[in-house]
Amino acid sequence: MFVTATFVAIPEKTQTATAMKRVLDYVMQDKKTMFYDRENDRSYKLVSGQNCIPKAAFNEFLATKHRFNKAKGVFFKQYVQSFKPDCGATPQQIHQIGLETAKAFEEFEVVVATHIDRDHWHNHFVVNSVNSETGLKIQINEKGLEELRNRSDQICQQFGLEVLTPYQKPKQRSMNQREYRTAIRGDSKKLRLMNAIDMAVVHSQSKEKFIENMKRLGYGVKWIDRYKYITYTTPDGQRKKENQPNHKNIA
Known part of the structure; x- marks a missing residue:
């Protein structure tokens, strides 16, 4: 059984x-977040704000920082919750899952933005680094x-989506600055490969099982x-090299 969603931190x-404005603008693009509901004949923009209004998020983030005199250092954090293709959820459900997950950042x-422009649907979370009530900076370790x-x-x-029970920690893989900027420009092949490796590692007890997955x-x-390095051939025929998985479950 494959885990339905992976949750990773994106470095910046x-x-x-x-930089914060650039990321907010990127995740809220219409071409990535607009969903047309044929049944109700209406379109939805799958972008929501927790403790903020998405369109005004940049200014609200800054206002909070200035209120607590913390407009320096780390400005924001970004996380991505990715779902496997054909996971059985609708775009609205994926977005709602994102909103429920965002409550962890009390x-x-x-800003929660659901990208559905490709078959690899995922939620972006752009989090202000300063708590709007206490003024404390966000601290999330491993x-x-x-x-x-x-x-x-x-x-x-x-x-109602399938997950691995009990939970087993997937290997965290991070993109370097160049790769992340490529993703910001719209090429998410690296992110998809990373998430595929994460999912395969979690459910593989051997090298052979990993390759099969x-x-x-x-x-x-x-x-x-x-x-x-391991050489991966992507679904579109490209080849990419990655370090061998360092996971206790894989021989």
């Missing part, structure tokens, strides 16, 4: 007001990220033990 080394201003992943799994279960997700795998 450039922490400025300009008293923080959060344990906190694991708790967020647990919460994500629990919410998926509440919506990756194949089920549409990826070819060339894994030679004496090589540092």
Whole structure:
């Protein structure tokens, strides 16, 4: 059984007001978040705000920072909750799962944007680094990220989606600055590969099972033990190299 959703932190080394605005603008693009409901003959923009109004989020984030004299250092955090294709949920349900997950960032201003422009639907969470009530900066370490992943799994279960029980921690993989900027420009192939690896690792007890699981997700795998990197062939035929999974479940 594959876990329905993965939850990862997206790094952004450039922490400025300009960078924060760029990310907010990116995640709220109409071409990525607009959903047409044929049954009700109406369109929805799958963007919501927790403790903020999405269109005014940039100014509200800044206002909170200035109110507590913390308009410096880390400006924002971003997380992505990705769902496997054909997970059985509608775009509205995916968005609602995102809103429920965002409640973990209690008293923080959060923009939740659901991207459905590709078959790999996912929620973006852009979180103001300053708590709107206490003025404290956000602090989420590896344990906190694991708790967020647990919460994500629990919410998926509440919506009737399959998850791995009991929870097993997936390997966290992060993009470097160049790769993240590529994703910001709209090329999410790297993110999809990372999430596929995460899902396969969680459910693989051996090298052979990992390769089988990756194949089920549409990826070819060339894994030679004496090589540092594994070569993956993506569904569109491109080849990408990644470090071998460092996971206790994989021999």
